[in-house]
Amino acid sequence: MDFIQANLPYLLAGISVGGQYALISIGYTMVYGILRLINFAHGDIFTVAAFFAVYLSATMPLIVSLPLTVVLTVVLGFVVERVAYAPLREAPRMSIMISAIGVSYLLQNLMWYITGGLAKQYVTIPWISSSVTLWGTTTKMVTLVTPVLTIILVVVLVQLINHTKIGMAMRAVSKDFETAKLMGIKIDAVISITFVIGSFLAAVGSMLYFSNYTAVTPLAGAMPGLKAFVAAVFGGIGSIPGAVVGAFIIGISENLLKAVGLTAFSDAFTFALLIFVLVFKPTGLFGEATTDKV
Amino acid sequence: MSLLTVSNLQVSYGGIEALKGISFDVEKGQIVTLIGANGAGKSTTLRAISGLVPIKTGAINFDGRDITSLDTSRLVSEGIVMVPEGRRVFANLTVLENLKIGAYLRKDPQEVARTIDYVYERFPRLKERHWQLAGTLSGGEQQMLAVGRALMARPRLLMMDEPSLGLAPLVVRDIFAIIKMLAQEGITILLIEQNANAALRAADSAYVLETGRITLSGTGTELLNNQSVRDAYLGQKRERKRPAQA
Numbered sequence: 350m351d352f353i354q355a356n357l358p359y360l361l362a363g364i365s366v367g368g369q370y371a372l373i374s375i376g377y378t379m380v381y382g383i384l385r386l387i388n389f390a391h392g393d394i395f396t397v398a399a400f401f402a403v404y405l406s407a408t409m410p411l412i413v414s415l416p417l418t419v420v421l422t423v424v425l426g427f428v429v430e431r432v433a434y435a436p437l438r439e440a441p442r443m444s445i446m447i448s449a450i451g452v453s454y455l456l457q458n459l460m461w462y463i464t465g466g467l468a469k470q471y472v473t474i475p476w477i478s479s480s481v482t483l484w485g486t487t488t489k490m491v492t493l494v495t496p497v498l499t500i501i502l503v504v505v506l507v508q509l510i511n512h513t514k515i516g517m518a519m520r521a522v523s524k525d526f527e528t529a530k531l532m533g534i535k536i537d538a539v540i541s542i543t544f545v546i547g548s549f550l551a552a553v554g555s556m557l558y559f560s561n562y563t564a565v566t567p568l569a570g571a572m573p574g575l576k577a578f579v580a581a582v583f584g585g586i587g588s589i590p591g592a593v594v595g596a597f598i599i600g601i602s603e604n605l606l607k608a609v610g611l612t613a614f615s616d617a618f619t620f621a622l623l624i625f626v627l628v629f630k631p632t633g634l635f636g637e638a639t640t641d642k643v
Numbered sequence: 644m645s646l647l648t649v650s651n652l653q654v655s656y657g658g659i660e661a662l663k664g665i666s667f668d669v670e671k672g673q674i675v676t677l678i679g680a681n682g683a684g685k686s687t688t689l690r691a692i693s694g695l696v697p698i699k700t701g702a703i704n705f706d707g708r709d710i711t712s713l714d715t716s717r718l719v720s721e722g723i724v725m726v727p728e729g730r731r732v733f734a735n736l737t738v739l740e741n742l743k744i745g746a747y748l749r750k751d752p753q754e755v756a757r758t759i760d761y762v763y764e765r766f767p768r769l770k771e772r773h774w775q776l777a778g779t780l781s782g783g784e785q786q787m788l789a790v791g792r793a794l795m796a797r798p799r800l801l802m803m804d805e806p807s808l809g810l811a812p813l814v815v816r817d818i819f820a821i822i823k824m825l826a827q828e829g830i831t832i833l834l835i836e837q838n839a840n841a842a843l844r845a846a847d848s849a850y851v852l853e854t855g856r857i858t859l860s861g862t863g864t865e866l867l868n869n870q871s872v873r874d875a876y877l878g879q880k881r882e883r884k885r886p887a888q889a
Contacts, residue, residue: 514747521733521744527695528731533719533748533796 357486359608360601365492365561366573367600368499372554373577374584374592375506376426376547382523382587383543385442389449390429392574393456394548398422398555399471399565400460406472415474419552426548427541435537460567468564477560491560498557502550503593510589515542523587572616576603579623585636594634646671646831647692647723647800652701654684654691661687663855664701669800674822674832676842676863678876679852685835686728688852689802692833693725694718705800720748722799726806730789734778738769741777741788745795755795762791765821783814790821801825802833807841819845839876843867851876 373395380388401421405414433452437445477491510516522529522539530536558573559565577592580599584591599622603615611618626633647669654662662684669675677685690696692703694715703711705721713721733741742762746755763770766787772780777788786806793801803822807815819841826832836842843849846863851872859866866872 514743517736517740517744518747520735524733524735525731528727528733530695530715531693531719531725531727532744532792533716534744535716 354485356605356608357484358488359604361483361486361488361492363601363604364597365495365600366558366604367597368495369554369558370573370577370580370600371499371593371596372502372550372557373574374580374596375503375589376551377578377581378584378586378589378592379543379547381581383519383540384434384445386434386445386449387578388547389446390433390452390456391547391551392570392577393453393460394422394426394429395551395555395558395574396565396567396570397425397456397460398552399559399570400464400469401552402472402556402559403469403565411472411474414472415556418556419549422552422555423545423548426544426551430541430544435540438536457567457571464567466567468566471559471562471565474556474560477557489561491557495557498553499593502553503589506546506550507589515539519543576619579619582623583626583633585633587637588633588635591633591635644671645669646706647833648702648704649688649692650702650704652688652691652703653699654687654696655699656687656696661855662691665852665855665857667850667857667860669831669833670848671831672826672829673847674826674834674845674863676834676836676846676849677852678836678839678842678849678866678872680876681837682854683852684855685852686804689725689804689833689835692718692802693723716748719796722797723802724793724796724798724800725802726789726793726804728804728808730782730785732777732780732785732788732792734776736777737773738775738777738780738788739773741792742769742773742795745792748796758795758797762794765794765824766791782810783817786810786814786818787821790818790825794825798830800831800833802835804835805837806834807836807838815841839872840867843872 373391376391377388380386380391398418401418402415405417429452433448434445437448477489477494479490480487481490481493483493510519518529518534518539519542521532522534522536526536555570559569562569576599577596580595581592583599584593584595599619602618606612606615606618645668650666651664652662652666653660653664665684665688677688679685687696691698694713698711701711702709705723710718710721733744736744739759742759743755746758749755768784769788769791772784777785780788790806806818806822810818815838822832822834822845834842834846843863843866849861849863849866850857851859851866859869859872861869
């Protein structure tokens with residue numbers, strides 16, 4: 350009982366941060382599923398969302414600023430795809446990858462420029478940021494809200510993909526661009542929707558993640574972004590359930606390592622896992638056997 | 644009256660001229676075939692008509708309208724539908740989903756359901772297997788699904804790229820029977836084939852493509868009896884005997 354008592358905070362934190370990683374990693378995995386692109390800018394979009402929340406909340410009430418944050422993040426994801434990726438549709442895959450790296454640095458440097466490199470205090474969202482005591486453990490409400498909200502969003506997303514017309518189109522496009530075109534599907538629209546969904550989830554994930562911290566810096570999203578990417582690879586990139594399971598496993602493992610006193614190794618564990626997966630099971634937990642598009 | 648008129652169509656891929664200005668007509672309700680060797684430009688012709696590859700010069704008219712600059716999505720809604728080479732069914736979708744995605748641009752779900760019934764009537768195998776992933780079907784079944792999927796868009800012009808490729812002779816016979824049946828139902832067919840014999844037998848009119856140019860044209864029977872066509876595309880052994888397929 351004492352053991353559980355002592356480790357429960359870590360477990361709860363792990364589940365929570367796992368949910369936040371999951372919300373980011375879905376954006377990586379969906380974009381990869383359709384474009385076979387690792388969208389390196391995705392982690393930065395997650396960070397920009399935090400600054401949107403900070404700056405918008407300075408001038409307007411949260412009830413307006415937070416929804417507006419989500420909308421602006423979605424617009425940003427959409428614009429990035431249209432400006433930096435869409436013109437490279439016929440180009441070699443390496444070009445679009447380089448473009449993604451360029452967008453990533455551009456966003457990071459814009460954040461440096463606008464913030465002057467100073468940490469900005471993150472907004473305190475009522476209720477979400479309030480404390481709650483559970484089985485003798487005190488934690489923030491966000492810790493409990495995150496996994497629930499993550500699961501709800503994932504279930505809705507999976508339903509969308511498996512049981513709607515647009516979801517069917519997304520699955521078709523991810524398999525075969527050209528034949529999807531022959532069905533009358535507008536490829537660009539389907540790709541845009543994918544970025545919109547990914548950015549939406551990143552914006553939600555950003556609010557949940559940064560509610561755990563007092564401040565945001567331009568690089569604050571780099572580490573969670575990277576870990577979410579590892580989660581997507583671990584789960585089998587292209588697979589949504591894989592990304593979610595991978596994210597929870599990584600979040601929980603990291604925090605359990607902290608519980609046993611290996612705090613210094615918790616980040617190293619994630620990247621060791623990446624190397625391990627790439628060496629021994631490159632397709633990940635739920636990945637397709639064929640990784641290349643014909 | 645011709646449904647499709649292609650005039651002086653030129654297409655280049657990365658500096659290579661795949662089509663050097665071809666012109667041909669497809670009459671309404673007919674089966675028209677383009678035959679020719681590998682690399683003659685048959686597939687390129689279909690891909691240019693369906694908007695998948697950019698056209699350098701030339702004009703394409705469909706039902707009296709200039710459609711040269713329309714995108715693929717618009718062309719599908721106009722009724723120009725292609726069954727791509729190698730079937731290209733969506734292996735990760737079920738048979739029923741493959742059919743539904745063929746009707747992607749259609750709005751009325753009841754009408755779509757009626758077309759699904761129509762397709763099932765012609766291809767009972769698809770109905771039996773409607774819940775299966777398309778990737779698990781046999782080659783012949785996948786070809787039927789590819790045709791059924793194209794029918795879901797209610798084509799006025801159905802373009803077929805090598806429908807018999809890689810299929811067993813018995814299945815090839817079925818496919819050609821289906822092509823003829825569709826033509827009888829009023830769907831105009833533009834067919835390209837390496838199986839020139841079967842294609843010419845089915846066709847009302849035919850064109851021979853050689854390295855990006857049309858070198859011969861006539862009715863299917865005329866080309867079937869043309870000595871140079873026989874030498875180049877039909878093989879020596881079949882000269883006198885009636886082939887098994889048709």
